[in-house]
Amino acid sequence: MTELVTERMERPTWLVVSSSIASLISLTAAVRAPTTLERFRELFRGFGADLSWISQAVLDYGDWIWWVIALPGVAVTAWAISRPHLTPDERRTMKIVVRSYSLVVWTALALFMWGLYAPIFKLGAVV
Numbered sequence: 001m002t003e004l005v006t007e008r009m010e011r012p013t014w015l016v017v018s019s020s021i022a023s024l025i026s027l028t029a030a031v032r033a034p035t036t037l038e039r040f041r042e043l044f045r046g047f048g049a050d051l052s053w054i055s056q057a058v059l060d061y062g063d064w065i066w067w068v069i070a071l072p073g074v075a076v077t078a079w080a081i082s083r084p085h086l087t088p089d090e091r092r093t094m095k096i097v098v099r100s101y102s103l104v105v106w107t108a109l110a111l112f113m114w115g116l117y118a119p120i121f122k123l124g125a126v127v
Contacts, residue, residue: 008085019080019098022105023073029109030066037062040116049119058115069108076101 041059044051051059076097086094 008087009091010085012091015094015098016077016080018102019073019077022098022102023070023077025109026066026070026073026105029112030070033066034063044119047123049123051119052115054111054115055119058112062112062115065108069105073101073105 037059044055044059080094080098083090083094
């Protein structure tokens with residue numbers, strides 16, 4: 001009778017580093033968002049600026065949306081750290097999850113920045 005041998009390999013270091021960086025960015029944003037957003041709210045109120053839908057969404061939901069993004073990041077990082085040896089299928093799954101999570105974080109960060117700074121640039125063009 002032949003045994004099925006599952007090949008196990010070391011987890012790539014970049015998976016842990018990548019997931020840790022994305023997780024750290026999202027956690028930092030989650031912690032800093034309430035105070036940062038309050039400053040932007042005051043700034044926009046002071047200018048009496050008309051805000052686009054994305055700017056209004058960032059100001060309305062930005063306080064808690066980063067926690068929705070950050071908490072899965074902690075789980076992804078813990079998962080990447082806890083698995084030092086992976087089968088090829090586990091490695092492929094981990095790559096997809098880490099890359100997808102990183103894409104979500106960078107996209108959210110870009111939209112967040114665009115939502116906050118677009119009205120300022122628009123006001124600067126008028127003045």
